[in-house]
Amino acid sequence: MSYKIPMGPYHPALEEPYKLDMICDGETVCDAKLHIGFNFRGIEHLAETRNYIQVIALMERVCGICSFIHTLTLCQAMEKLTGLEPPPRAQYIRVIMAELERLHSHVLWAGIAAKLMGFKTMFMTCFELREKVMDVLQAISGNRVNYSMNRVGGVNRDIDDPLSLIPVIDALEREMARTVIPIFTSSRTALSRCAGIGVLTHEKAISCGVVGPVARASGVRQDLRRDAPYAAYQEMQFEVPVQPGGDVKARLLVRALEILESCKILRQALTRIPAGEHFAGDGKFNFISGTATARVEAPRGEVMYSVSWKEHARNPSRVHVRTPTFVNMPAVRYMVMGARLADAPLIQASIDPCYSCTDR
């Protein structure tokens, strides 16, 4: 006899509200339905009531983890409508901030995944590492969550001594390579919870249009930093980790390898950052009428902003945001089908969902 098990909207495995109604046969999940929108905020429409300074602060609050990425994408779209080109130093600072944000997001996720596996020591280790990244972000921006770094035409703050940050990156990379990655990839606890669990096949990943590490863990070689480079990414040498497995282990491995690649990018950006101004112009600019679109590879995958403006208007006439979780979430249905009920919390967490982004 089949029965329905609801998980959420308030559940120990979920930091934010969403609901997964699972149809089970015994311990096996046969099908699932997802429900979102418990905290829908109407931010896109609210953005139409904000001017070109206020809208940056508003969109920074779409997500608490990748707040920099949201303002970066928005500012890149706004720059296309104003004709302001950020100077090279600003482009490098944007890469540094984006990669630090990726590091802290991936390490945070590794910690939460460890907790869901029942591996609390690893949770503490990951959060200690994340704290070091947060310290660097705070040292650069003065903030721990909403960094207020981006502006139209560049960034608000310079990095005074970029080379002083390299030892922190070295230490983080050493700890990841020496402790976190080997334990996640070889310990019996981690493998028994991750290997062969929550599989999203390559075909289904393409059909669902999933993005970011979820796509790359299903063998889809896709990364905007390489496919459509922005900021200073065209000057960086890095690999795009891809795993064919499609299971929780593959998603874990992709993020772990991306942490190492982020360290590689950070080291290049910090040593090669060019001298000069960190923003263009004198703060005065005009918008042309039209629509501009920008895309950025966030820690969870592609973020896209479409911004529409009328000439001389203070406010945008439309801001549309396509967040990565919004396209990755429907794939959870296929990941949990056939899985054990007890694995469902870890499987849904393996896409690194952000309901704040989804309920924007």
Next chain:
Amino acid sequence: MSTLETISETHNSTGTWTEEGGVFWHNDPGLNVREVAKAMNAVGARFITITAYQLPKDEGFRLEYHWDLAGRLLGFVFALPGNSVESGKVESIYDLCEAVDWIEREVHEGFGIDFKGREYEPLLLRTGDLPGVNTRDAAAPAKSSPGLPGREEVAR
């Protein structure tokens, strides 16, 4: 023949391509949304999103479909003129592209646009039983009401 020309040929379009605002736009007023989806599937493009615009007065809506082809962002515009219930309808591409499911549901709920040929599950973004309610007014109503500031007041 370039990939963009191949796409035009696949869905029998004589329209041109122009790059503007970071997107390669296909300019053809006679475009059919399903033919475009089939052409995109044929070249292996990835669906990204639909951006809906509510136009002023009774001009209706504009839908922009975005697809990614090897890092290149492609855009197709579809106009839904008029302000009647019948005019706010467009064919669904859900059966051709699974990735469009939640995006169509979001546009349906936010702008009241009906995607023909598909069924909707309960509301995706909000609770309630009123499908196709425009959330624009719920988030920032044009006129103020007691206890709720209007759009212009908020902007000030």
